[in-house]
Amino acid sequence: MRLNRTLLSVALVVVALVIQVSVLARLHLPGAVPDLVLLTVLALALVYGHVGGALVGFGAGLLSDLAPPADHAAGRYALVLCVVGYLAGLARPENGRLKSATGPMAVVAVAAIGSTLLYAGVGALVGDTAARHVGLTGLLVSATVYDLLLAPFVVPGLMALARRADNDPLAETGSGVKAADVSAGWLSSGTGLRIGGQRGGLKARAAKARVARAGRIKGVKRL
Known part of the structure; x- marks a missing residue:
């Protein structure tokens, strides 16, 4: 990833994680918790593509695994968000711009369900049966509803910010001047x-x- 992408991704993931831990996790909503980190990864993956989405997802998941009060094995959520970021990046349009909100909302719904199932599946492999006791169906429904309600306020703005940072006019001018000098x-x-x-x-x-x-x-x- 380029330097501007890396810096922006790190800043957005850190801010999302702080809000996730300090605000959203303390709302005590029934079922799951709105996943702002997941929405950040999805927004960046829809702009950067599958490779960038996988890298951002792995970094965001690893930070989530290490951030307190983490009560699971490190690397578990990193694997989940890496896979989700990669798959979401495959839905990126060729020009990086989405014509309607239907596509992103569908990606959010599928990612909310897929990440919950994958997280529960990885937990079952390592002996964590918390999802079974809480109720997997309730987690799926609540996670999807919460993420869909939060997505319109997060995903479009982050995508616009990522596109603006990615299309640096100074870099384009510099490359044009360089090309003119070379010619x-x-x-x-x-x-x-x-x-x-x-x-x-x-x-x-x-x-x-x-x-x-x-x-x-x-x-x-x-x-």
């Missing part, structure tokens, strides 16, 4: 299209020399 140097160094002009000039001068030489020879013969 100017290409021509001034006697290569490229200038070669054709030089060759044409040499051929024209050689032809003139042959005509002049032929004229001098004919003049001698006439004498």
